Amino acid sequence: MLGKEVSTTDEFVKGLWRENPVFIQVLGLCPALAVSNTAINALTMGLATTFVLLMSAMSVSALRSFIPREARIVSFICIIASFVTAVDYLIQAISIELSRSLGAFIALIVVNCLILGRAEAFASKNTLGRSVLDALGMGVGFTVALLWIGVVREILGSGSLFGVALFPDTFQTWTIMVLPSGGFFAMAMWLLLVNWLNERTAEAEKRAQEATP
């Protein structure tokens, strides 16, 4: 974990939990909260972001020796913006309803700090293979995190999951969860849970170390 030698599987796995973009690094919050009011929106957003992340990481990594250092941010943004435009049209072609419910947030993937962050911190310094693994891991971690937030908000806020009603009619929906403030609360709740779990593992490791001197 500490040295330069990181196994190839670890490049993928680290994005899932240890360096999860949403819960640990707190990157890409805007889309994570804005479109996570239903599980299907969250899933679409996660997949679209993963696609852009993967394609831009590949391009940046492949072109890394051609891009001059001074102009790298601008070049990265241009690359990312091209793929975002493609995804925007793709989603419009697949489902116009989905595209309407996500609104401008698909276009706003351009300014997701996660993508530029990975391009700058990882893809511009590593080989193509590693960059692909890193992008996939981060993308899956992002999608899963978004899905978690979306699932909680949809179950509590609309009493359904992926549009299927879960409760009898007597269930009183928590309207607050589909409103903007619900996004903040759901995210805070997951963050607390993750913090608590991490703290517990850290404590258990510490105790294990003390037990075996």
Added chain:
Amino acid sequence: MSDASHWSVFVNAALVNNFVLAYFLGLCPFFGVSARLETAVRMGGAVSFVMLVASVCAYLINLLLDVVNAPYLKIISYILVIASTVQLVEMLMRKLSPPTFRAMGIYLPLITTNCAILGLALFQTNRGYGFTQAIAYALGAGIGFALALVLMAGVREKLDLANVPDLVKGTAAALIVAGILSMGFMGFAGLGR
């Protein structure tokens, strides 16, 4: 062209559909720079200025793209204009007020990746605002952003002195405060459309 009056466009952007608390735009600087009141005020000012310039530019770009019939270039051209504007503000600020420049640190260049600004440009195009409406929208959005940032900074300065459990400290506490602020802003819902 949309037929909303300038005043309603302004109030709508600043309070009813506040960019930070209702649309979740620009959350990174919102959580990053809101620890101190003074930096929050400066950040709010810088973002408002960039918004105003970006809004005018987006309007002109849109006219141009309509002429050459290339709507697929919208995202790329908007983001390039925003990046150059931020660069300009950065140079101006370094020249005119070096202490402010240092206080803002990394968050000044990061205005480029502030979704509130690109969001503003996209929303005003989608809603078909005219030139003066676009300016009213940008002013409202900028003031709304600054207002949310300043309110948040005020609460967080007080929160530093409070006895908060270790687990909740930091981002989780900030998120909960933001959620409560957002609930407060829901009270404005009756004002606009």
